[in-house]
Amino acid sequence: MASASLVKLNASSSQWIGQKSFNQRHGSSPYLALPRVAFPIRAGAYTDELVQTAKSIASPGRGILAIDESNATCGKRLDSIGLDNTESNRQAYRQLLLTTPGLGEYISGAILFEETLYQSTTDGKKFVDCLREEKIVPGIKVDKGLVPLPGSNNESWCQGLDGLASRSAQYYEQGARFAKWRTVVSIPCGPSALAVKEAAWGLARYAAISQDNGLVPIVEPEILLDGDHPIERTLEVAEHVWSEVFYYLAQNNVVFEGILLKPSMVTPGAEHKEKASPETIAKSTLKMLKRRVPPAVPGIMFLSGGQSEAEATLNLNAMNQGPNPWHVSFSYARALQNSVLKTWQGRPENFEAAQKSLLVRAKANSLAQLGRYSAEGESDESQKGMFVKGYTY
Amino acid sequence: MSCYKGKYHDELIANAAYIGTPGKGILAADESTGTIGKRLSSINVENVESNRRALRELLFCTPGAFECLSGVILFEETLYQKTAAGKPFVEVLKEGGVLPGIKVDKGTVELAGTNGETTTQGLDGLAQRCQQYYAAGARFAKWRAVLNIGPTEPSQLAISENANGLARYAIICQENGLVPIVEPEILVDGSHSIDQCADVTERVLAACYKALNDHHVLLEGTLLKPNMVTPGSDAKKVAPEVVAEYTIRALQRTMPPAVPAVVFLSGGQSEEEATLNLNAMNKFKGKKPWSLSFSFGRALQQSTLKAWAGKEENVKKAQAAFLTRCKANSEATLGTYKGDAAQGEGVSESLHVKDYKY
Numbered sequence: 001m002a003s004a005s006l007v008k009l010n011a012s013s014s015q016w017i018g019q020k021s022f023n024q025r026h027g028s029s030p031y032l033a034l035p036r037v038a039f040p041i042r043a044g045a046y047t048d049e050l051v052q053t054a055k056s057i058a059s060p061g062r063g064i065l066a067i068d069e070s071n072a073t074c075g076k077r078l079d080s081i082g083l084d085n086t087e088s089n090r091q092a093y094r095q096l097l098l099t100t101p102g103l104g105e106y107i108s109g110a111i112l113f114e115e116t117l118y119q120s121t122t123d124g125k126k127f128v129d130c131l132r133e134e135k136i137v138p139g140i141k142v143d144k145g146l147v148p149l150p151g152s153n154n155e156s157w158c159q160g161l162d163g164l165a166s167r168s169a170q171y172y173e174q175g176a177r178f179a180k181w182r183t184v185v186s187i188p189c190g191p192s193a194l195a196v197k198e199a200a201w202g203l204a205r206y207a208a209i210s211q212d213n214g215l216v217p218i219v220e221p222e223i224l225l226d227g228d229h230p231i232e233r234t235l236e237v238a239e240h241v242w243s244e245v246f247y248y249l250a251q252n253n254v255v256f257e258g259i260l261l262k263p264s265m266v267t268p269g270a271e272h273k274e275k276a277s278p279e280t281i282a283k284s285t286l287k288m289l290k291r292r293v294p295p296a297v298p299g300i301m302f303l304s305g306g307q308s309e310a311e312a313t314l315n316l317n318a319m320n321q322g323p324n325p326w327h328v329s330f331s332y333a334r335a336l337q338n339s340v341l342k343t344w345q346g347r348p349e350n351f352e353a354a355q356k357s358l359l360v361r362a363k364a365n366s367l368a369q370l371g372r373y374s375a376e377g378e379s380d381e382s383q384k385g386m387f388v389k390g391y392t393y
Numbered sequence: 394m395s396c397y398k399g400k401y402h403d404e405l406i407a408n409a410a411y412i413g414t415p416g417k418g419i420l421a422a423d424e425s426t427g428t429i430g431k432r433l434s435s436i437n438v439e440n441v442e443s444n445r446r447a448l449r450e451l452l453f454c455t456p457g458a459f460e461c462l463s464g465v466i467l468f469e470e471t472l473y474q475k476t477a478a479g480k481p482f483v484e485v486l487k488e489g490g491v492l493p494g495i496k497v498d499k500g501t502v503e504l505a506g507t508n509g510e511t512t513t514q515g516l517d518g519l520a521q522r523c524q525q526y527y528a529a530g531a532r533f534a535k536w537r538a539v540l541n542i543g544p545t546e547p548s549q550l551a552i553s554e555n556a557n558g559l560a561r562y563a564i565i566c567q568e569n570g571l572v573p574i575v576e577p578e579i580l581v582d583g584s585h586s587i588d589q590c591a592d593v594t595e596r597v598l599a600a601c602y603k604a605l606n607d608h609h610v611l612l613e614g615t616l617l618k619p620n621m622v623t624p625g626s627d628a629k630k631v632a633p634e635v636v637a638e639y640t641i642r643a644l645q646r647t648m649p650p651a652v653p654a655v656v657f658l659s660g661g662q663s664e665e666e667a668t669l670n671l672n673a674m675n676k677f678k679g680k681k682p683w684s685l686s687f688s689f690g691r692a693l694q695q696s697t698l699k700a701w702a703g704k705e706e707n708v709k710k711a712q713a714a715f716l717t718r719c720k721a722n723s724e725a726t727l728g729t730y731k732g733d734a735a736q737g738e739g740v741s742e743s744l745h746v747k748d749y750k751y
Binding site: 042232235236239240243246247250251256287289290291292293294295296325 | 395396592595596599600602603606607612613642645646647648649650651680681682
């Protein structure tokens with residue numbers, strides 16, 4: 001629906017149409033000042049729908065299943081269980097996940113890769129329809145990956161703004177209602193002020209374009225786990241990053257009631273000598289959120305970033321031991337899929353068992369969102385760390 | 394360092410939280426000598442030190458008032474004054490469980506290249522002054538930045554400059570034991586709509602918190618003193634519920650939950666209007682992870698001044714008027730005000746003065 005964005009250019013919310021001319025200012029001043037228009041406060045054509053969608057994703061006891069691995073990354077997953085990286089294998093794997101009965105009880109949204117958004121089950125049912133029936137909102141990864149940031153300290157920036165408006169409109173037409181854009185910040189590399197600014201500004205531009213085209217933007221500046229730094233350093237960097245992000249989101253007139261966040265938890269670096277308990281991680285992470293996240297944001301869906309399945313669940317549970325002014329939940333990929341892959345092994349006879357293991361992880365995280373999770377009876381597999389140094393998606 | 398962690402860290406957090414105690418708020422009695430002169434002249438009282446002292450004693454010694462107050466902002470002269478019986482005001486406040494605060498800014502000056510916009514002075518020697526004020530008993534400070542809404546205002550320069558000044562002031566206060574009240578007042582003057590006020594307020598507050606974060610201010614040890622979001626003084630009025638909705642939405646979009654409380658300025662609203670708006674905010678159903686209270690000057694003192702008229706024999710009557718407003722606003726912080734304090738003289742009188750200068 002590219003026409004939708006063209007129509008909006010003529011609407012009164014446009015910055016340059018219908019504003020007063022220079023001569024209409026009252027009071028004389030020797031100084032030339034640029035005229036400014038007061039907007040109705042940030043509302044656009046999709047605002048109501050965005051707010052509803054964000055609320056629906058941020059519903060109690062539910063979180064996001066992230067299955068938006070690019071083809072190359074999905075290939076690594078398939079390869080780990082001895083499968084070739086073909087379209088039909090990718091389709092088979094995603095079908096296993098997305099047709100899990102009862103998934104909608106614990107999962108409120110699923111992030112897809114572009115290929116998957118247009119795929120169907122082997123019976124010909126569109127994946128987006130499977131999701132909708134379970135009341136799971138379909139989402140779409142819209143960034144075009146990380147590339148080296150010139151002039152930085154070996155850091156990256158995230159591409160994807162070119163043509164983003166029309167791509168978003170097309171995704172909306174296909175049934176997507178939220179988007180995701182992942183940029184990264186590296187503590188061992190600084191991070192440099194340039195890298196942080198670029199990450200924040202890119203996210204803000206993406207968010208504004210997404211909302212303009214009916215997609216709730218998930219805002220994801222991942223502060224990578226790599227490094228040997230203590231938790232205090234992560235807290236410092238996280239506070240800096242989120243301060244920049246919110247400032248630029250505001251400057252881009254993003255409607256905060258219609259976004260979701262996907263932060264990394266505040267933990268020590270992966271190579272730090274001491275591990276932190278879930279309570280310590282919860283305390284530092286909540287401190288950071290309270291200092292940086294305005295209550296208008298409906299939901300915070302944490303990434304797992306290399307934590308083991310059990311760790312990711314325990315940490316989330318620790319964060320939900322008291323009321324929070326936003327929904328605090330999960331948006332997990334590896335931390336939901338690891339056991340599933342290992343159970344499936346690519347064999348049809350393991351199909352049901354694999355789906356069951358997805359429900360086990362989803363339910364555990366659902367309980368963690370409600371602050372009611374207990375680690376008894378967790379499998380050995382779920383304890384395995386999934387940190388990969390220098391991990392690239 | 395993510396933010397201030399020095400020796401006053403715990404004390405700042407405790408004091409900021411205390412000021413936001415439900416049922417309590419701040420009396421802003423920090424009118425400069427010039428400004429208090431205007432008040433006194435409006436009731437035909439001479440602007441001399443003894444009269445200024447007498448007025449403040451009248452307020453601070455009102456029986457029962459302190460139950461409704463968690464803090465009083467003082468002007469420098471008042472910080473060192475005593476009751477007629479010789480008791481330092483600071484002690485009177487402390488014994489009543491009220492934190493003494495101190496105005497530390499040195500007024501506004503114009504910004505070159507703008508259409509009459511201003512910045513606030515006072516950073517020079519601020520650290521030393523804060524130390525002295527702390528030693529004298531002050532535990533919080535206040536600095537008022539001023540912005541206005543016009544066809545080209547507030548300009549980006551005015552917003553950046555005032556936000557930066559507030560952030561510098563805030564961290565210097567914290568380093569010296571004073572909880573900074575951050576006050577970016579957007580004047581009500583003008584014919585703009587409530588939507589425009591909301592847009593500007595959201596933009597200004599976003600800039601303020603960005604600056605505070607950049608300057609490593611400990612948010613848990615600060616307070617915000619913003620304007621309520623209302624139509625301009627020349628525009629049609631709206632119901633308190635509308636003011637509440639717009640104001641809270643603006644705060645939801647900008648104010649991190651780490652900040653314990655908002656203490657609204659009254660900015661020219663009548664006593665009753667200010668109370669009704671505050672009450673509506675505390676009744677409003679929505680996310681409000683900070684307490685919503687008051688820091689009123691004119692809106693607490695107007696009918697008191699009229700009742701006093703500078704005469705000794707009117708003191709009790711004046712104190713009764715003051716207590717009435719204190720109680721009304723205390724109830725408003727709990728959302729339980731019933732509108733029964735609307736009887737006094739001057740209570741519904743608009744206190745708006747165009748292009749008001751403190």
